Amino acid sequence: xxxxxxxxxxxxxxxxxxxxxxxxxxxxxxxxxxxxxxxxxxxxxxxxxxxxxxxxxxxxxxxxxxxxxxxxxxxxxxxxxxxxxxxxxxxxxxxxxxxxxxxxxxxxxxxxxxxxxxxxxxxxxxxxxxxxxxxxxxxxxxxxxxxxxxxxxxxxxxxxxxxxxxxxxxxxxxxxxxxxxxxxxxxxxxxxxxxxxxxxxxxxxxxxxxxxxxxxxxxxxxxxxxxxxxxxxxxxxxxxx
Amino acid sequence: xxxxxxxxxxxxxxxxxxxxxxxxxxxxxxxxxxxxxxxxxxxxxxxxxxxxxxxxxxxxxxxxxxxxxxxxxxxxxxxxxxxxxxxxxxxxxxxxxxxxxxxxxxxxxxxxxxxxxxxxxxxxxxxxxxxxxxxxxxxxxxxxxxxxxxxxxxxxxxxxxxxxxxxxxxxxxxxxxxxxxxxxxxxxxxxxxxxxxxxxxxxxxxxxxxxxxxxxxxxxxxxxxxxxxxxxxxxxxxxxxxxxxxxxxxxxxxxxxxxxxxxxxxxxxxxxxxxxxxxxxxxxxxxxxxxxxxxxxxxxxxxxxxxxxxx
Numbered sequence: 067x068x069x070x071x072x073x074x075x076x077x078x079x080x081x082x083x084x085x086x087x088x089x090x091x092x093x094x095x096x097x098x099x100x101x102x103x104x105x106x107x108x109x110x111x112x113x114x115x116x117x118x119x120x121x122x123x124x125x126x127x128x129x130x131x132x133x134x135x136x137x138x139x140x141x142x143x144x145x146x147x148x149x150x151x152x153x154x155x156x157x158x159x160x161x162x163x164x165x166x167x168x169x170x171x172x173x174x175x176x177x178x179x180x181x182x183x184x185x186x187x188x189x190x191x192x193x194x195x196x197x198x199x200x201x202x203x204x205x206x207x208x209x210x211x212x213x214x215x216x217x218x219x220x221x222x223x224x225x226x227x228x229x230x231x232x233x234x235x236x237x238x239x240x241x242x243x244x245x246x247x248x249x250x251x252x253x254x255x256x257x258x259x260x261x262x263x264x265x266x267x268x269x270x271x272x273x274x275x276x277x278x279x280x281x282x283x284x285x286x287x288x289x290x291x292x293x294x295x296x297x298x299x300x301x302x303x304x305x306x307x
Numbered sequence: 308x309x310x311x312x313x314x315x316x317x318x319x320x321x322x323x324x325x326x327x328x329x330x331x332x333x334x335x336x337x338x339x340x341x342x343x344x345x346x347x348x349x350x351x352x353x354x355x356x357x358x359x360x361x362x363x364x365x366x367x368x369x370x371x372x373x374x375x376x377x378x379x380x381x382x383x384x385x386x387x388x389x390x391x392x393x394x395x396x397x398x399x400x401x402x403x404x405x406x407x408x409x410x411x412x413x414x415x416x417x418x419x420x421x422x423x424x425x426x427x428x429x430x431x432x433x434x435x436x437x438x439x440x441x442x443x444x445x446x447x448x449x450x451x452x453x454x455x456x457x458x459x460x461x462x463x464x465x466x467x468x469x470x471x472x473x474x475x476x477x478x479x480x481x482x483x484x485x486x487x488x489x490x491x492x493x494x495x496x497x498x499x500x501x502x503x504x505x506x507x508x509x510x511x512x513x514x515x516x517x518x519x520x521x522x523x524x525x526x527x528x529x530x531x532x533x534x535x536x537x538x539x540x541x542x543x544x545x546x547x548x549x550x551x552x553x554x555x556x557x558x559x560x561x562x563x564x565x566x567x568x569x570x571x572x573x574x575x576x577x578x579x580x581x582x583x584x585x586x587x588x589x590x591x592x593x594x595x596x597x598x599x600x601x602x603x604x605x606x607x608x609x610x611x612x613x614x615x616x617x618x
Binding site for chain 1: 308384385513521544610
């Protein structure tokens with residue numbers, strides 16, 4: 067059913083992505099591709115994989131941005147994937163019932179056996195989360211690694227999405243954003259986690275943590291503290307011996 | 308948005324079919340065409356049914372799994388695409404019955420009622436088509452109150468020119484046909500002008516700054532794209548048309564799509580129905596409708612392109 071769950075899911079599994087610590091290595095995207103090409107939504111088809119114009123289905127795409135100018139400008143690495151929205155239009159526009167939002171944990175999934183490949187869901191998503199598989203003829207998307215997080219055949223520590231398990235900078239966090247006492251909810255509260263494109267009012271579950279305020283540089287900090295600089299600093303140091 | 312030919316032909320041809328069916332049904336319901344005209348009924352309403360069937364079939368051409376299209380009738384509670392599918396199938400019932408009755412020369416009040424139901428359902432189906440596009444918030448140029456009225460006006464306008472041409476061929480031409488065609492062409496031209504003016508001057512609903520949340524630092528530019536070649540998203544949503552080509556096509560819509568049909572309808576109002584003039588009118592109107600529908604897709608920017616730093 068493409069109606070949203072009658073009662074909004076209490077449990078809201080999702081990701082918290084720290085834009086301050088993300089180093090832009092694309093490991094999350096690669097491990098996602100590796101796991102999911104054999105997982106729930108398999109295969110993640112590649113076209114022309116060894117040719118000049120390789121392209122294929124990925125659930126995670128890492129952009130790099132420059133924001134602002136001059137001393138206050140930032141370079142930000144920015145992973146983009148499905149945000150498992152609370153009111154996802156991709157689900158309600160689906161004519162077949164292939165797209166659905168799970169009542170038990172809020173994960174948005176596609177039933178590949180029901181999808182007719184009309185692509186309307188991808189038009190309804192402002193986040194570019196859904197990618198059409200030309201070869202299989204159905205829409206594909208992030209499953210939040212539903213086949214890992216509940217998988218009792220793998221060690222408990224590995225029951226997190228593939229992107230989270232592989233991140234070398236610990237910039238990706240997984241948990242229940244519906245529980246205000248969960249680690250991820252606390253992280254969001256502490257760091258001012260925010261929604262992407264809130265103007266659409268799809269209420270994304272995933273949150274992004276903004277780059278932290280700059281630490282003042284050492285000379286600027288010293289100056290602010292009223293300490294002498296340059297030659298005076300040297301004289302001061304010589305006389306203080 | 309990528310202007311896929313299957314969707315452009317689907318929406319323009321089925322729009323023409325529903326518009327033609329609407330006018331024929333209305334004419335039958337109110338006795339504006341004689342009932343004992345089996346050949347005219349068979350061919351004109353048959354053409355309408357063939358056009359909307361062809362349109363519906365061509366819409367399945369862009370599906371990844373056309374054989375599963377029947378599933379699309381199930382989610383009418385939330386999905387305008389599903390509602391359109393249901394409405395399209397239901398509309399076949401009164402229009403198909405009317406077609407048979409017309410061919411068999413059946414008369415009587417019940418057929419006027421069937422005709423009215425068919426006319427209403429034809430408009431409801433086109434309304435659903437328009438709402439599919441209008442309900443998509445990420446495409447700002449579509450999510451306006453203009454989208455659905457313009458879909459309806461195109462169906463009614465092309466349908467009126469088509470009924471004028473078919474009636475003239477069979478010798479049932481009348482001034483109400485040219486009059487309806489003229490009024491609708493003028494109203495549509497004004498609506499389209501106002502629509503284009505409103506989308507050209509609209510402030511963006513979503514920007515690279517709001518999409519990424521990095522606007523707090525200032526203007527956002529994409530430094531590195533996630534992929535070096537195209538992908539589904541950039542091909543489907545990132546289609547861009549050169550400004551000068553768009554301007555030229557808009558002129559084609561105004562001149563061929565609205566100018567010629569309006570002129571032809573006016574001439575027929577003055578000098579009486581003419582099969583030749585009316586045929587020119589409907590052909591020009593369809594060229595305009597296809598150009599307009601191509602622009603409707605090609606000029607529309609999708610919000611996901613904000614993540615690729617496009618404004």
